[in-house]
Amino acid sequence: MVSAPLRLVGDDGKERLRLWIRLLRVTREVEGALRERLKAGFDTTLPRFDVMAALWRAPEGMMMSALSRFLLVSNGNVTGIVERLVADGWVERTGRAGDRRASIVRLTDAGRTAFAAMAAANARWIEELLGGVSRDDARDVAAILASFRSPWEDDQ
């Protein structure tokens, strides 16, 4: 029986497909919960939160194109979200000196204040929603998935 297959039962070559389905489900569930809570707690949406989170990390502001690259969404998409955030008074746009094509987007003071509260709540929610994953597992899984790096992560 030395020629017995090394593979154990259940290993039928679909590990990555199964992983994908699992990733999709977990992500959708967490996104759904976060959407509800952001709406209930701060009357905002996940995409708006994402944009604000990106801007939070860039006090000097970001170009629209950098924003869409960072968030992995289309540039046309960002236009609308930023529009609404400006209407909310949480974001402001200014032209970029020396280049009339570009515009720089920044959090306003009100936006910074609002986001600080949202981010704190968000961190608690994530901790709760992913509570089923141990800290060690969380670290390991994040590391494994980090090997997934793509072009966009090059430019901050």
Add this chain to the structure above:
Amino acid sequence: MVSAPLRLVGDDGKERLRLWIRLLRVTREVEGALRERLKAGFDTTLPRFDVMAALWRAPEGMMMSALSRFLLVSNGNVTGIVERLVADGWVERTGRAGDRRASIVRLTDAGRTAFAAMAAANARWIEELLGGVSRDDARDVAAILASFRSPWEDDQ
């Protein structure tokens, strides 16, 4: 130095938050790639593919509500997607005997044929896109994320 902290450097209590960010990024990247390829190869969309995948597993058909529960999307959403799939000729709807509220959704023969090809391509794409994750890691991560089970997984 016996009282030195057990934690290693870098373990600052944000493992789950980091995991979440990583999950979100990987998921968005893969979804983006799949969307492009489904469009180019089969002139369809990810949501349509998801609905067909669910129906593929249920040859006897599914109720609209079961579909939306399974896919983790709103019932109103499914209405529109199924509408378009019916227009594509890939899905059919029939009433449920003895309950005039419910309707049963099924793949047509054309839908089954089309989906078989899509699913095969999809499996190859996932294998490629998640190729950076080893089979062992894929199995482990899937297992860790499976502990995440939620109510909806009860009713297949």
Add this chain to the structure above:
DNA sequence: CATGAAACGTTAAAGCTTAAAACGTTTCGG
């Protein structure tokens, strides 16, 4: 049996999302 609650599904309004096209701006080679 009547009746009210629950279940099933659609519709409407608002917002999110993409791809592609259109538009103005800037850069750069010739």
Add this chain to the structure above:
DNA sequence: CCGAAACGTTTTAAGCTTTAACGTTTCATG
């Protein structure tokens, strides 16, 4: 200088998504 290419953004059309409201049907219960 001038035209072409690259760049940055917005617009458009189509589709996805949610919540809330609505209408219908079913079912439990009094």
